Amino acid sequence: MPVQRTLFGRPIGPIHPRKLAILLASVALFALFSLLFTLPSSIPAGPSLSKFTAGHIISLPKFPKAFSPNILTVFRPAAHAPPVQKNSTSGDVSWYSNWSWLTPFSSSVTLDENRSILPPLRQRPPIYTYYDRTVKRDQEMKNAEDTLLFTWRRAWWAQGFKPIILGPAEAVNSPFYAELQMKNLEIPLKNAIMRWLAWESMGNGILCETLVFPMGDQTDHLLAYLRRGEYPKLARFDKLGRGLFTGSKTDVMAAIKQALANPELKLAKDFISAVDAKTFYIDPEHGSLAYYSESVVKERYGKLAAEISQDGPNGLITLNKLINAHMHVTWQNMFPKGIAVLKPKPKHMNTLVEPAHKLAEFLAYCPESPLPASCPPNHQRCSPCVSTTPMVTTTPYTYRNTTGLYTIGTVPHPYTMAVFTQLRSNIDIPWIRRVSNRDEWLSTITKELLGNGVSGAPRISKFKEIVASPHGTSHTLWIPAEKDMATDLGWTFGFTIPRNATNGHSETPVPGPERRPIPVQDAMNGLAPSNPEEIEKEMALMTIAKEFGKARTESEEKVKNALEAWNLADTEAWRFVRAFMARQKMEREQWEEEEKAFLGG
Template identity: 60%
Template sequence: MPVQRSILGKPLPPMPPKRIAVLLSTIAVFAIFTLVFTLPNSIPAGPSLGRFTDHKIPIPKLPKTLSPSILNPFRQAAHAPPVQKNSTSGEASWYSNWNWMSPFSSSVTLDENRSLLPPLIDRPPIYAYYDYTLQKGKSHKEAENAVLVTWRRAWWAQGFKPIILSPAEAMNNPLYAELQVLEVEPLLKTEISRWLAWENMGTGMLCHYLLLPMGSHEDPLLAFLRRGEYPRLTRFDRLGSGLFAGSKADITAAVKEALSNKALNESTDFITAVSPETFEIEPKNGVLAYYDTRTVKEKYSKVADEIEADGPRGLMVLNKLTVSHLHTTWQNTFSKGIAVIKPQPEHMTTAILPARKLAEFLIQCPSSPLPSSCPPNNPKCNPCISSHPLQITYPSVYRNTSDLYTIGTVPHPFTTALMSSSLNSESELTIPWIRRKSKRDPWLTTITAELLGTGVSGAPRVVKFKDVVASQYGTSHSLWTTAERDMPEDLDWYFGFTIPRNATDKGESETPVPGPERKPQVSSGPRNSPESAPTDEEVAMTKEKSLLKSAVEFGKARKPDEEKVRKAIEAWNLADTEAWRFARAFLERNRVERLKWEEEERKYAGGKAGAERGKNEGWGRWFDDR
C-alpha cells in the first residue's frame, strides 16, 4: 500500500514525484539566496572571524614559466639535459640516452630540435700490425695502404674499431728490451714485436690485415667477438696466425712464456713458441676469410702469379679480389634484393632518386680479376651474374625481411605538404589548408601500415620506426636518409666495401658462365629525341625537382610568415617530424663518430697507414639530375 503522508494530523493529498522534485529544488534555491544576501548583513562589525582560525586554504596557481614541451605545456619548466660532446653536426643535434625509444624526443631533451638517440655501442678494438718504417717503393706502400683501407672498412662495418699498430707500440712495451737481447730470426722477431704491440694495448683482438669478416652481421661468432669479453686466449682453427682474441692478463702471460722459451730460435712462429695449452682453439670460424700466401696459391693461382711477377701490382689485384668477395657476400646475404621505400608514388619519384641510384650501384657485379670465384670461407657462394642481378622493388611499406635490404628516404613534413599541395593544384600552402585538407603524418602512417595496421596513432609508429632505424638489426639491414640532403659520401664504410661508382654500368659485366648470355643485353627501346614532346612522367619529374629544390631552399632561410607555416606543419605532423629528425640525427652521428675516430688514428702509424686517398671522387655525379 502507498504511504499516506500527513501534516499536523491531517492527511495530505497525493503528489506526483515530479512535483515533489520541483518543490524541493525551489526550497533549496530559496535557502541559498537567503544565506548569500542576509547572512553577511547580520554579522556585527568588529574583528574579523579569520583570527579565530589557524589554517588557510591555498588557492592553486599556474606556474609563471611553463614547460617548452608541446606535449605537456602545463608542466613546470625543467633544465634540459647537458649537451654531450660531439653531439651536433650542422643543424642536427642529438642526446644519447637509454630512454631513446620514447615516442617524442622533446619529452626528455626539452628541445624540439634535439633528437633522442640510443647510446653509442662500444666498438671492441681489433688490431693489425704494420711496420711502416721499412724501406719500400712508393707503389708498394700504396698497394699496402689500399689493403689496409679495405681491412679497416670491412671490420668497421661489422661493429669493430680497427686500429693499426706499428713498431712504436712494440717499443713502448717494457718487455721489448728482453726481445732485443735474444738472437732470433727476423720473421720471428717481427711476429713477437707484433704481440708486444698488442700486449701494450691490452684486451682485444690481434688480426692480420689480410683476414676479413665475410658473413652476416648476426653471425654468432661476430656477435661473440663484438661483446669484447674473451675468457680464454683464443686462436681459430685453420687460420694460423690470422686472428687471436684474449684478455690483457692472458696476452701478457703468453708473451712472457715465449720470451722465456730457451728453444725460441727453433720456433717458426709465435704459436710454436708457446705450449699448446696456451690457446683455446675455436673450430667454428666460417665467417672469417684469410687471404694468406698458402690460400692464395691454392685457390687463386692467377692472383698468386701476379704477386710473384710484380709485388705491388699483384697486391692491388688481390685487394680488388677481396673487395669483390665482400660485395658478393653482401649480395648473398640479401638474396631477395633491395627495397627502395616509396610511400607516395605520385609525387616522391625525385625525392627517392639518390636511393634508387644507390640500389642500382649495389646490385652491380663487382669488378674482379676472377669473376666466378668465391671467398675462401664460402666456396659454395653464388657469384654475381649480370643476366640475373638482384631485384630492386619500390614498395610503399616497410617489410621486416631478413634477406631484403631496405633503403628509405625520409622527407620533412613541409616537403611532403609542398609536393602534395602543388601537385594537387592547390594555389598556396597555407595554415587553413594544412589543418583542413592535409592528412596527419601521411609518410609514417603509410610505411608502417603493414606492420601496425591503420588504426594506430603516431606514437607507436614512431617507436617502431626508431627500432627499424637504430637497432643493431636495423642498422645492418637498412639505410635511412633525408630527402633534403645528398647521399652521404662515406657509404663505403657503412657497407664495408667499395661501392661501384660507374653510373653507366647497370651490373652488366660479363658473367663467369660461358654462353650467349656473356655479353650484356643492350636495350633496344627508343630514346626521346630533343625535339620530341615531353611525356607526362617527364613533366611530373620536372615539377617535382622544382618543388624539392624549393623545399631545400625554404629549409635554409625562412621569413617570419614562412616560419609560422613550417611550425604549423610540424605541429600537425608530430610523428613525421620526429621520424625525420631522428633519421637525420642518427646518420649524422654515425658520420661524426667515424670522423672523430679517423682524426685520432691519424696521429699514429705515420699518419698514412690505412688512410683514404681521393675518397670523394665519383660521388658528385649521383645527383646531377636531381
C-alpha cells in the same frame, strides 16, 4: 505505505538536502582533482597548432598568464632540460643519447623540440693489426700496402669495430722489449713476437692480420661475440693459423713470458710454435672470417698468386680488388630478395627517391673483379654475380620486415612531403588544417606492419627501432630527403660502392627493342611513374624544398611550424634520422682525427 529502502540489509532514512549537497560537492571535487592529475600524462608533448590558425577557426578562450605555462600542470614542478652531452651537435642538428630512446617524442625527455633522443652509442671494441713501416720498401709497394690497410680498416669499421694499426713504437713500450732484443732470433720470428709485444702494450682486444676480413652478417654469432669485447680465454681459430687472436692483457703477457722462456725458441717458426699447444683455445667456428693468406691464395686463386710473385705491388692491388669484390658479393648473397626503395606516394615521388634508387642500382651491380666467378675463402659455395640474375630493385610504398630484403628509405620533412603530394609549393595553413592528412609518410610506410587503426606514438617508436636497432642498422639505410647522398657510404657497407659496373646479365646485340627481354613489372610499385612534365616539376619542387630548409621568410616560418605541429610523428622521424646519420658521421670523423697522427692513420 511509503517504500523502505535498505543498504546491506539495513534501513536507510531520508537524506537531508544539506547532506545531499555536501555529497555532490565532494564527488565534483574528486572528479576535478582526478582530471588535473591524470589528463596531463595522457597528452603527448609537442607544439600547438592553435597559434597558426587564428582567423581561420574559432579560438578557444585564453586563461590569464597567472596559470601559465599550462593550467593542467600547475601541480607539477618545473624540470630542467637534460645536460648537453659532449659531441652532441653537428651544424643545426643536436641529439641526446639515452636508454629511453624509444620514447615516441623526444621533446618529452629533452624538453627541446629540435633535440632528438638517440640510443647510446655502442662501444666499438678495438681490433689491432701490426705493420712495420721501418722496413725498406719502394714507393709502389708502400702505396699498394696502404691501399690494403685502408680496405682492412673500412671493412672492420663497418662491422662495428675500432681498427687500429700498431707498429714498433707500441712494441717498445712493452716490458718484454729489452728481453727480446737480447735474444739472437731470425728476423721473421722476431717480427712475429714484436706483434705480440705491441698488442700487449695496448691491453685487451683482438690481434688480426691485415689479410683477415669480416665477411658475414652483422648479426652473425661470431662477429657479435667479438663485438662484446670480453675474451675470457686466449684463443685462436682453427685453420686460420696466426690470422686472428683474442685474449686479455693478462693472458697475452703469460703467453709472451712462456715464449721468451722457451729454451728452443730459436727453432720455432712463429709465435704459435714457440708456446705450448695448450696455451690457446682453438675455436672451430670462423665462418664469417675470410683469410687471404699466401697459402690460400696459391691454392684457390693461382692466377693471382702468380701475379703477386711476378709483380708485388700490382699483385697486391689486384688482391685488394678481389677482396673488395668478395665483400660486395657476400653482401648481395645476404639479401637474395633484393633491395626495396621505399616510395610511399608512387605517383609524384620519382625525383624524391631518385638518389636512393640510384644507390640501390649501384649496390645491385656486379663489382669489378679480377676473378669474376670466384668466391671468398670462407664461403666457397657463394653465388657469384656474373652467374646469376642481378639483385632485384623494387619500390614498395610500405616497409616490409622480410628476411633477405634490404631497405633504403628517404625521409622527407613534412613540407617536402606536402609539396610532393600536392605537386605545388604554395602550401598555406588552411590547407594544412582542413585538407592534409596527419603523419601521412609514417602512416604509409608502417601501414602493413602496424595496420590502420594505430596512432602516431606507437608508429614512431617502431620506426626508431627499425632505424637504430642492431638488426635495423645492418638491414636498412635511411636518408634525409633534403640532403645530397653521402659520398662515404662505403664505410657503412664495408666495400667500395661501384659506379660503373656490369649489371650481371647480358642483352641481345640486336638494336631493335622487339628483340630485347621485356622488363619485369614490379607489382609493388603501385601507380605508374610520372610523365616528363611532372618529372620536371618535381625537380623544381625538390630545389624549393632544399632551399626552404636554409632560409625562410616570416610567413614561411609559420607554415613550417604549422606543418611540424600538424605532423608530429613525421617530424620526429625526420629529426631522428638526421641526428642518427649526423652522429654516425661525427663518430667516424673523430676516430680518423685521432688515428691520423699515428702509424697508418
